[in-house]
Amino acid sequence: MAAASLAALLTVSCASEAQRPIAEAGNGQRIATAQPVGEAAAAENSTAYGAYLAGIYANSQGDLGAAARYMSQALAADPQNPRLLHNTFMLVAGEGRMDRARELAQRVLAINPSHGPARVLLAVEALRDRDFEAAQQQLEQLPAQGLAALVKPMLSAWTQVGLGETDAALKRLRALEPMNGFAALRRAHLALINDLAGRDGAAAEAFDAIGTDRAAQSLRLAWLLGNFHARQGDLDQARTVYRAYMARNPESAVMEIALDRLDQSAPAPLVSSAAEGAAEALFNLAGLLNQEGASDLALVYDRMALRLRPDFPIGRILLGEVLSAQNRPEAAIDVYRDVPETSPYHYIAQLRIAGGLDELGRPDEAIDILETQAAAFPERFEPLYQLGNLHRADENFERAEAAYARALERIPELQTRHWTVLYFHGxxxxxxxxxxxxxxxxxxxxxxxxxxxxxxxxxxYSWVEQKQNLERAQDMLRRAVELRPEDGYIVDSLGWVYYRLGKYAKAVEKLERAVELRPADPTINDHLGDAYWKVGRKQEARFQWQRALSLDPDADKAETIEAKLEDGLNADDNG
Known part of the structure; x- marks a missing residue:
C-alpha cells in the first residue's frame, strides 16, 4: 500500500463508508425512498420525518443522547434506510450503548458490508467474548482502503496474540510500515506484543527504536516505555523517560505523579492480555482521530476501547475530553467520576470535574473539589490556580487574589508557563x-x-487610566496591537492612550476600528464619543455616548455619560 497520512486515510474512509443515496425532498433530506399512500401512512411518515429532523437538530446542539433517541424513532418507521441506520448506529455507539449498537451494526453491514466502524464493533464484541477466530473473520472483511487500512493490521495483530500466534501477530504489523507518521505507533505495539510474550530483548529493541525524544512527545508512549524499563528493574531509565516528557510538557501533573510513585511499588504491565492490547490500539486510533478533528469517530473508537477495557483511566480521560469539546459537561463529568483514586489520572479527572461543575453553574461543588485536591496534593498549584479563575470569573476578586497568592506560594521557581498565574493575580x-x-x-x-x-x-491601559507613563504605555500598546490587530480591547487601549496624549485624530482612527471589532462594548463607544468631541464632530460624539448608554454600562459610568450628553466635554477635559 502507498504511504498515507491519517488525514488521507480518514478522507478515503469517509468516502468509502458513504451511505447509499436516498431520494431527496426540497430541503435535501428524506426519510424513505418510496412513500406509502393513505392518511394513516402519511401520518406515520410525518411522525418519522419529524423524529429525523429532531434528531438532526439535537445532534447539531450537542445533545447526542436525544439525537440517538430521535434517530431510533425514525429508524423504527423506516428500518432499511441506510442513512438512518448509519446515523443511528454512530450516535448509539458514541453514547456507549453497545448492546444496541451491536444489533444495529449487524443491520448496517447487511446493507453496507464495507462500513468500517460497524465491522470493527463486531470484532470488538468477539474479542470481548474471547472468540478470537470470529474477531479475525470480521477484521478480514474490512476494506483495504481508508481508515480500515490502519485499523485492520493493528487489531488483527492482537487477535493473533489471543490465538497464541505471536509471530503471526508481529507479521500483521508490517502492513503499517509504508504509512507515514505511524512508525512510533507500530513499534509500540511490536514492543507490547513481544513484552506480553516474554520476549524481553525484542520488546526492549522495539521500545528503544521509538527513542526517548519521540516518546517525550506523547504521554502514552512515554508511560509505556517508562513502565517497561521499571518492570525490567531499570528505574533510572524509567525516570529518564518520564523526565524527558516533563521537560517537553512541564505542566503534566500525571507524569509527575507517576514519577513520584516509581519507588513506592512494583509497577504492573500496562497491557496484560490480547483484549487489553486491542483496547490500547483502539485508544491510540481514537486519540489520532480526535487530533484530526474527527471527534464523532473518535468517540466511537474510544467507546469500543472502553468496551474491551472498562478500567482504562486514560481512555476515560480521552472520552471526557471529547465530550467536553462537544459541550457536554454533564456527560464528561460522569466519565471523569469513574477514574479510580488509585490512578495518577484521578487528580486530573477531579480538576476537570470541578471545571464542568462550574460551567454548569454549581460553583460550590467545584470549590469543594478544588480545595480537597489542594489539600491532597500540597505541592501542586493547579487546584488553587483553577480556584482563582473560578472566583475571578464570578468577579469575586478578594477570593481570587487569595487563591492566586496561595498558588504562587507552591511554585518554588517561576518558569515561563507560570506567567498566567502572575497575570491573573495582578x-x-x-x-x-x-x-x-x-x-x-x-x-x-x-x-x-x-x-x-x-x-x-x-x-x-492601567497606566493610561492613571495618567502616568503615557509614552511608555503608547509604545507598549503599539506593539500589542501589532501582535493582536483584531482584538478590539487592545485597539481601544491604543486609541485611548492617543487620546490622553492629545493625538485626537489618531485616537479617532483607532477607536473607530475598536468599535468595529467590539460594537457592543459601552466603554469603547464612550471613548469614541470623547474623541469625536475633541475633533469637532460633536453630533457624532453625542450619538456614540447615547449608544454607550444603551449598552448598559455600570452606574458610575452611566452617570458620567449622561453628564456628557447634557453638557458635552469641557475644553480642558481629557478624560
Missing amino acids: IALERTDRWEAAEARFKQALELQPEQPYVMNYLA
Whole structure:
C-alpha cells in the first residue's frame, strides 16, 4: 500500500463508508425512498420525518443522547434506510450503548458490508467474548482502503496474540510500515506484543527504536516505555523517560505523579492480555482521530476501547475530553467520576470535574473539589490556580487574589508557563485596589513572557487610566496591537492612550476600528464619543455616548455619560 497520512486515510474512509443515496425532498433530506399512500401512512411518515429532523437538530446542539433517541424513532418507521441506520448506529455507539449498537451494526453491514466502524464493533464484541477466530473473520472483511487500512493490521495483530500466534501477530504489523507518521505507533505495539510474550530483548529493541525524544512527545508512549524499563528493574531509565516528557510538557501533573510513585511499588504491565492490547490500539486510533478533528469517530473508537477495557483511566480521560469539546459537561463529568483514586489520572479527572461543575453553574461543588485536591496534593498549584479563575470569573476578586497568592506560594521557581498565574493575580490585585502589588505582578509576568499582548494591554491601559507613563504605555500598546490587530480591547487601549496624549485624530482612527471589532462594548463607544468631541464632530460624539448608554454600562459610568450628553466635554477635559 502507498504511504498515507491519517488525514488521507480518514478522507478515503469517509468516502468509502458513504451511505447509499436516498431520494431527496426540497430541503435535501428524506426519510424513505418510496412513500406509502393513505392518511394513516402519511401520518406515520410525518411522525418519522419529524423524529429525523429532531434528531438532526439535537445532534447539531450537542445533545447526542436525544439525537440517538430521535434517530431510533425514525429508524423504527423506516428500518432499511441506510442513512438512518448509519446515523443511528454512530450516535448509539458514541453514547456507549453497545448492546444496541451491536444489533444495529449487524443491520448496517447487511446493507453496507464495507462500513468500517460497524465491522470493527463486531470484532470488538468477539474479542470481548474471547472468540478470537470470529474477531479475525470480521477484521478480514474490512476494506483495504481508508481508515480500515490502519485499523485492520493493528487489531488483527492482537487477535493473533489471543490465538497464541505471536509471530503471526508481529507479521500483521508490517502492513503499517509504508504509512507515514505511524512508525512510533507500530513499534509500540511490536514492543507490547513481544513484552506480553516474554520476549524481553525484542520488546526492549522495539521500545528503544521509538527513542526517548519521540516518546517525550506523547504521554502514552512515554508511560509505556517508562513502565517497561521499571518492570525490567531499570528505574533510572524509567525516570529518564518520564523526565524527558516533563521537560517537553512541564505542566503534566500525571507524569509527575507517576514519577513520584516509581519507588513506592512494583509497577504492573500496562497491557496484560490480547483484549487489553486491542483496547490500547483502539485508544491510540481514537486519540489520532480526535487530533484530526474527527471527534464523532473518535468517540466511537474510544467507546469500543472502553468496551474491551472498562478500567482504562486514560481512555476515560480521552472520552471526557471529547465530550467536553462537544459541550457536554454533564456527560464528561460522569466519565471523569469513574477514574479510580488509585490512578495518577484521578487528580486530573477531579480538576476537570470541578471545571464542568462550574460551567454548569454549581460553583460550590467545584470549590469543594478544588480545595480537597489542594489539600491532597500540597505541592501542586493547579487546584488553587483553577480556584482563582473560578472566583475571578464570578468577579469575586478578594477570593481570587487569595487563591492566586496561595498558588504562587507552591511554585518554588517561576518558569515561563507560570506567567498566567502572575497575570491573573495582578488583575485580582488591581481590582481590589492594590495597584503597586498588581503592577509588580504584571512586570513579573512580562519578565517570563516578554511582549505578551494581554499583559502589556492590561498594564499599559492601567497606566493610561492613571495618567502616568503615557509614552511608555503608547509604545507598549503599539506593539500589542501589532501582535493582536483584531482584538478590539487592545485597539481601544491604543486609541485611548492617543487620546490622553492629545493625538485626537489618531485616537479617532483607532477607536473607530475598536468599535468595529467590539460594537457592543459601552466603554469603547464612550471613548469614541470623547474623541469625536475633541475633533469637532460633536453630533457624532453625542450619538456614540447615547449608544454607550444603551449598552448598559455600570452606574458610575452611566452617570458620567449622561453628564456628557447634557453638557458635552469641557475644553480642558481629557478624560
